[in-house]
Amino acid sequence: xxxxDLLGLRGMSKAEITVILDTAxxxxxxxxxxxxxxxxxxxxxxxxxxxxxxxxxxxxxxxAAKRLSxxxxxxxxxxxxxxxxxxxxxxxxxxxxMVPDALIIRHPATGAxxxxxxxxxxxxxxxxxxINEHPTQGxxxxxxxxxxxxxxxxxxxxxxxxxxxSRVARSNIFGLQTMGAKVVVAGPGTMCPDSMAHxxxxxxxxxxxxxxxxxxxxxxxxxxxxxGRAMMPSVREYARFYGxxxxxxxxxxxxxxxxxxxxxxxxxxxxxxxxxxxxSVIMEQVTNGVAVRQALMYLLLGGVDSGGxx
Amino acid sequence: xxxxxxGHVCCPLSGRNAVTSVLVDGGKxxxxxxxxxxxxxxxxxxxxxxxxxxxxxxxxxxxxxxxWREGLAHGSRVAAxxxxxxxxxSPNTVPTLDExxxxxxxxxxxxxxxxxxxxxxxxxxVDLSGAHLAxxxxxxxxxxxxxxxxxxxxxxxxxLRRSLxxxxxxxxxxxxxxxxxALEERGVIHEGLVAARVGLRGISPASEEIGVGQIVxxxxxxxxxxxxxxxxxxxxxxxxxxxxxxxxxxxxxxxARHLLVTDALVETTAYDTAARLMPPLxxxxxxxxxxxxxxxxxxxxxxxxxxxxxxxxxxxxSDANPGAVGLESAFQAAYxxxxxxxxxxxxxxxxxxAVLGRRAEVVPGAPADLVLLDxxxxxxxxxxxxxxxxxxxxxxxxxxxxxxxxxxGGRPVHGMTAExxxx
Numbered sequence: 001x002x003x004x005d006l007l008g009l010r011g012m013s014k015a016e017i018t019v020i021l022d023t024a025x026x027x028x029x030x031x032x033x034x035x036x037x038x039x040x041x042x043x044x045x046x047x048x049x050x051x052x053x054x055x056x057x058x059x060x061x062x063x064a065a066k067r068l069s070x071x072x073x074x075x076x077x078x079x080x081x082x083x084x085x086x087x088x089x090x091x092x093x094x095x096x097x098m099v100p101d102a103l104i105i106r107h108p109a110t111g112a113x114x115x116x117x118x119x120x121x122x123x124x125x126x127x128x129x130x131i132n133e134h135p136t137q138g139x140x141x142x143x144x145x146x147x148x149x150x151x152x153x154x155x156x157x158x159x160x161x162x163x164x165x166s167r168v169a170r171s172n173i174f175g176l177q178t179m180g181a182k183v184v185v186a187g188p189g190t191m192c193p194d195s196m197a198h199x200x201x202x203x204x205x206x207x208x209x210x211x212x213x214x215x216x217x218x219x220x221x222x223x224x225x226x227x228g229r230a231m232m233p234s235v236r237e238y239a240r241f242y243g244x245x246x247x248x249x250x251x252x253x254x255x256x257x258x259x260x261x262x263x264x265x266x267x268x269x270x271x272x273x274x275x276x277x278x279x280s281v282i283m284e285q286v287t288n289g290v291a292v293r294q295a296l297m298y299l300l301l302g303g304v305d306s307g308g309x310x
Numbered sequence: 311x312x313x314x315x316x317g318h319v320c321c322p323l324s325g326r327n328a329v330t331s332v333l334v335d336g337g338k339x340x341x342x343x344x345x346x347x348x349x350x351x352x353x354x355x356x357x358x359x360x361x362x363x364x365x366x367x368x369x370x371x372x373x374x375x376x377x378w379r380e381g382l383a384h385g386s387r388v389a390a391x392x393x394x395x396x397x398x399x400s401p402n403t404v405p406t407l408d409e410x411x412x413x414x415x416x417x418x419x420x421x422x423x424x425x426x427x428x429x430x431x432x433x434x435x436v437d438l439s440g441a442h443l444a445x446x447x448x449x450x451x452x453x454x455x456x457x458x459x460x461x462x463x464x465x466x467x468x469x470l471r472r473s474l475x476x477x478x479x480x481x482x483x484x485x486x487x488x489x490x491x492a493l494e495e496r497g498v499i500h501e502g503l504v505a506a507r508v509g510l511r512g513i514s515p516a517s518e519e520i521g522v523g524q525i526v527x528x529x530x531x532x533x534x535x536x537x538x539x540x541x542x543x544x545x546x547x548x549x550x551x552x553x554x555x556x557x558x559x560x561x562x563x564x565x566a567r568h569l570l571v572t573d574a575l576v577e578t579t580a581y582d583t584a585a586r587l588m589p590p591l592x593x594x595x596x597x598x599x600x601x602x603x604x605x606x607x608x609x610x611x612x613x614x615x616x617x618x619x620x621x622x623x624x625x626x627x628s629d630a631n632p633g634a635v636g637l638e639s640a641f642q643a644a645y646x647x648x649x650x651x652x653x654x655x656x657x658x659x660x661x662x663x664a665v666l667g668r669r670a671e672v673v674p675g676a677p678a679d680l681v682l683l684d685x686x687x688x689x690x691x692x693x694x695x696x697x698x699x700x701x702x703x704x705x706x707x708x709x710x711x712x713x714x715x716x717x718x719g720g721r722p723v724h725g726m727t728a729e730x731x732x733x
Binding site: 118167 | 501510511624626628
């Protein structure tokens, strides 16, 4: 891969995405072997810097790095740079002094990975920045869809929930559009305003408007802490208009996939039975997450070939 | 005694728009279009425009409290380098300019500014908190040339109303930034296509537009002059125009950079915090409307100079302090965007001076606050200039025009030696 970093799927070409997904597929088969570890990144140091809570993404990246034989170092900080007294740039300068090869960063501020990518020589992989992007999630979602649906060209993917504030949604929108899919979004007007159409997506008003004609229904997590900010009246009202239940799912096409980036609020955006139902590919998403992250580190860190570079 | 020879005098107030010469002595313009007296030092101004110096009504210099950002003395030189001969500093210093003795101190230090003249805007409300009225009368006695709360809109409409009514008695204009804080909360760029693409929280343009509407409605109770320091959307400009047509004493300024770049800059510079501004950069539609409003004389041009150093700007986009340097690039931004020197001089010299009750003109008897401009200069805006601020969003853009020299009270303060040599 020619690029230094993975900051987002916005602006990434179809060819690049295809290479990543194809490579991930190869790693997925390696992950099914009894011995899962390959020496690809032996001697390389991958730092996980998580400035925001994460369980799934962090363990997935960590496992991916370990399966490539990289040395990993991880630190978490829930306080933002300005409150803590040390700026993000100063933290990064200190890390830089320890000569890492790659940094996986999750940060509450949009653009934080871009700031580091611009200022330091090591590979930066965005593990979620603010409300902007979560590109590895977008990639693992597309890999999962491709497994079941084949070519994504012309496919119709619905994203339901707090689309505006979702980095998962944004990465999926950019990636899927590049791959030729149509994205349809639905959610409350406060979380999925009509102006989302700026992004080239079709905005529909209720979940009932999207389940019937879509190949994928991707449900987003409801953040309960948003209730107080005049975003929605109540959880039960949300579930009534935007939750996916079995009755609604019955109206979908038989091949339609149900996806969720996790963690699920059962009984809010997803009713019991849906997440574990036949159409759900949620656990495959998790499996693919490790493979996609292995593929990215392999492609960006150059694998064995450039292991000795200065 | 300086004889500015053979320049193109651009003086919208007197209507003079021709190649001629200007004689300066004793801090004033002595004559225009007369031959040079023998003892005068002749400055060859061939190919240059001679215009009244620019006036800016709301810039920040971090003095008192954050003098590393600029400071009054250095800020005065920065202003002169941008062709400004008078600038007013906003009261959002540390501590704020809401206390008469503090204001008196700043006014006295500003009086010793080495280059451009510096005036002071006193606070409308204590601590700029929008809650209690500041001692406006005493602030004006202490030397304030205007009253305002800096970049902070007053959220409480009753306090806003009382501020307008009360300030109008002291003979100075009231400066306001129109806005509704509740609609700006957490937003960092214009809410629109670019915000949706780059994943930053948007500020609804309704904030500024409702802000203008509130002020216009509340002005009906007063006769005082109100100046809006930042007007950046098409609808806001239209509201200002309507109010002016109604006969209200309302003026407004748009930052020069808003005429040249749009919110797309946030995307092309990949979250460079120099583009983190308040009000934010707007899309093309607003920009075109503001350019038109400047041409029509509805809106004037401000520098919106808010210098920050690396410490305050080298960080995550949403955490960085809003604002950009502007004094040194405002003319180039405005001239590049508008391409009409008469319009630019009206909007940067004549109309801001008029807000302060002054006439910016090149006529005998007027103060010799002048700028010499080269309209043929062309180049890329450099990263480092005189300002201590590093936050220049226009860096690297192709711009037209250049400030060649600035005179304040007949004294060369930028680009010219005391002997009249242009550098």
